[in-house]
Amino acid sequence: MRIAVMGSGGLGGYFGARLVQGGADVHFIARGRHLQAMRSEGLRIAGPDPLHVQKVQATDQPAEVGVVDFVLLAVKLWDTEQAIAQMRPMVGPDTTVISFQNGVLKDDYLRAAFDARQVMGGVGYVATTIESPGVIRQTGPMQRLLFGEFDGSRSARGEALLAACRAGGINAELSTDILREIWQKYVFLVGLSGTTTTMRQTIGPIRTNPQTRAFLLDVMREVVAVGRAHGVPLAEDFAETSGLQRADSVAPDMTASMHHDLERGNPLEVRWLSGGVVELGRAKGVPAPLNRAIADILALYANGAPHA
Ligand SMILES: NC(=O)C1=CN([C@@H]2O[C@H](COP(=O)(O)OP(=O)(O)OC[C@H]3O[C@@H](n4cnc5c(N)ncnc54)[C@H](OP(=O)(O)O)[C@@H]3O)[C@@H](O)[C@H]2O)C=CC1
Numbered sequence: 001m002r003i004a005v006m007g008s009g010g011l012g013g014y015f016g017a018r019l020v021q022g023g024a025d026v027h028f029i030a031r032g033r034h035l036q037a038m039r040s041e042g043l044r045i046a047g048p049d050p051l052h053v054q055k056v057q058a059t060d061q062p063a064e065v066g067v068v069d070f071v072l073l074a075v076k077l078w079d080t081e082q083a084i085a086q087m088r089p090m091v092g093p094d095t096t097v098i099s100f101q102n103g104v105l106k107d108d109y110l111r112a113a114f115d116a117r118q119v120m121g122g123v124g125y126v127a128t129t130i131e132s133p134g135v136i137r138q139t140g141p142m143q144r145l146l147f148g149e150f151d152g153s154r155s156a157r158g159e160a161l162l163a164a165c166r167a168g169g170i171n172a173e174l175s176t177d178i179l180r181e182i183w184q185k186y187v188f189l190v191g192l193s194g195t196t197t198t199m200r201q202t203i204g205p206i207r208t209n210p211q212t213r214a215f216l217l218d219v220m221r222e223v224v225a226v227g228r229a230h231g232v233p234l235a236e237d238f239a240e241t242s243g244l245q246r247a248d249s250v251a252p253d254m255t256a257s258m259h260h261d262l263e264r265g266n267p268l269e270v271r272w273l274s275g276g277v278v279e280l281g282r283a284k285g286v287p288a289p290l291n292r293a294i295a296d297i298l299a300l301y302a303n304g305a306p307h308a
């Protein structure tokens, strides 16, 4: 199976390396010093389950790779448009494209660019970052990929990718309800990213203080209301039950990748996280004032640290 990883950072580099470990023919699309390091030193995964892929097929020229069976899209959301344009030479009529990016708007972008039948849904759970060129650092043992057909079927292509993932030790599942899975993560992540980033705090103190806990819950409730208005099968009390339960079950020092991005002066994915809730809510007449506040508070940082 030929797989291209479009964007080989925290998420793509981590799961791509595990796929190589399982024997898949993986081509990493990367750029800059990270690409150079991958070519000269290989790709290292540091953390609880370390791995060194010594010989890496890596390039910044997707045309050199040619048509593949799967393209796994894993660039930050602000790079999506450019990545979709660049990955075209790897997408033939039988290629399947899956975005493991965060948020819920990503698959609309893919469906606008390719035949909708080529698009499968995906969700990635892991806490990783590029520690230095060629090195991905994983924090904590969590690693999980969910993917599936939007019509709920268990397709042959889904089974094939599942086998490749499991061969590489990835905790993978072929979902028959991928839209719901994508939204379930979205509810939690919008709550986690919106609170930790605006409050500049990890989840521990936020979920303990009654006032910030109530804010976290109300942020997630807005996502549920917007999802339900769009026909996503989320239980009405999903935020109270599963969302808050998930926030309570993670380590107290956990935070969102968007909070890390703020601290590093990077651009933020807020336009697609809380901003996405506002946009989708507006389309259905569902107000999302707390998510709007989060997007507004972070607006000055959305394109990276503001210059004086
Ligand atoms: N990392 C994680 O723990 C998780 C991330 N996600 C989601 O996954 C997505 C990716 O995040 P993450 O992996 O952390 O991001 P990273 O910034 O670590 O990795 C993205 C990589 O893609 C590269 N890239 C971007 N555009 C191109 C291009 N056109 N050609 C070649 N390389 C390109 C970037 O290069 P450069 O650095 O030069 O921009 C970077 O190396 C996001 O939507 C994120 O929210 C979801 C779950 C967990």
Ligand SMILES: CC(C)(CO)C(=O)C(=O)O
Binding pocket: 102, 124, 125, 126, 127, 189, 192, 255, 256, 257, 258
């Ligand atoms: C919550 C987490 C770490 C789960 O993968 C995530 O996706 C993020 O912070 O962006």
